[in-house]
Amino acid sequence: MSRPPRERADAVAAVAEIFREFGFEGASLSAITARTGLGKGSLYHFFPGGKEEMAAAVLAEIDGWFTRTVFAPLRDDPDPEAAIARMLRETDAYFRSGRRICLVGAFALDGTRDRFAARIGGYFTAWRRALADAVARSGRGEAMERAEHAVLAIQGALVLARSLDDPGVFARMLARIERDLLSPETHDRPN
């Protein structure tokens, strides 16, 4: 056992990794107690609502982290291009270049979505909107379309990188969306 967490925040972080590995249904209480080093007593003391409350806490923590370090700069930084560069950098670090999964996206794909629909929807709505704002503030057109595609590409790259067991997928995707986000001309070419 690695380290027995003494605080709820540590427990949240540990539980998050278990959900990442096994999914919501697959994360059994016994796996959680084993990996966190916490007994059921402590676990249900921190999270009286059981697994559901654990997952809610994890999602809230993820949402908070992204809001603080990615979404807010995207909206508020006077230099929108710097904020976009920061997003790319932080995203690469957070997802370990595609070796780590997006728990929000993973939850969205199975029945777990219905339990946390609001949080999941809110997370992606915030990301898309914040990024679109930065793109628009940088004076480029098609801000919403570009932002949506960038957010979606990140999620897809996580799926594909893990499927192919190739982090290069994630790196290539980041380079591409940076280009697409910052390219001056609009993409639409009718005919």
Place this chain on the structure above:
Amino acid sequence: MSRPPRERADAVAAVAEIFREFGFEGASLSAITARTGLGKGSLYHFFPGGKEEMAAAVLAEIDGWFTRTVFAPLRDDPDPEAAIARMLRETDAYFRSGRRICLVGAFALDGTRDRFAARIGGYFTAWRRALADAVARSGRGEAMERAEHAVLAIQGALVLARSLDDPGVFARMLARIERDLLSPETHDRPN
């Protein structure tokens, strides 16, 4: 040996939808018996290996369908642009414009991946390669990069469409990758 049990194919299709809805761990035997109408006896007659064999059969069926109706034309159709158009059309239909999930992608995101790593990797490898082949045959550059991004964008759009409960995400993504796949120039060279 005797006749290929036609009922089994129906069972595979029904089981696939249950996996889509609940994930591998979340799909309980009781849910499967309830939704398929098959008792445990029939189920274990068709799939002596239990859930694992059911999932393997489902993945094989999906892989076969895509190989037949998408990958093969991409590689063999003398008109590669028509094959790409067909891929886009079939993909939209298969995933119900983003209302249906890619089971292969969903399995890739949690611990289920390890059980079926070969199948999952093979599926995406085949898709990427077939699409890259069509792009290259159509005389365009950066075939592998464009193909990889298109495949990844489809997966990401499924995640995002479901998260936001907005099929429009999928439609917009299809339009964008069609443009990117067929645009004559590389992106950093505006004409």
Place this chain on the structure above:
DNA sequence: CTCTGTCTGTACCGATTGGTACAAAGCCCG
């Protein structure tokens, strides 16, 4: 018809599930 092998419903299995009860243990403050 009977025979034969393919199907299928049901009862049952041990193990594990998420969750509760509760008492002992630690801890802080007086």
Place this chain on the structure above:
DNA sequence: CGGGCTTTGTACCAATCGGTACAGACAGAG
């Protein structure tokens, strides 16, 4: 020290898990 809170381990629970055993229903072939 002692009392009162928070924290924890353990025993326990009904329900469900995936899976097995098996007897009978069912067909097709003779």
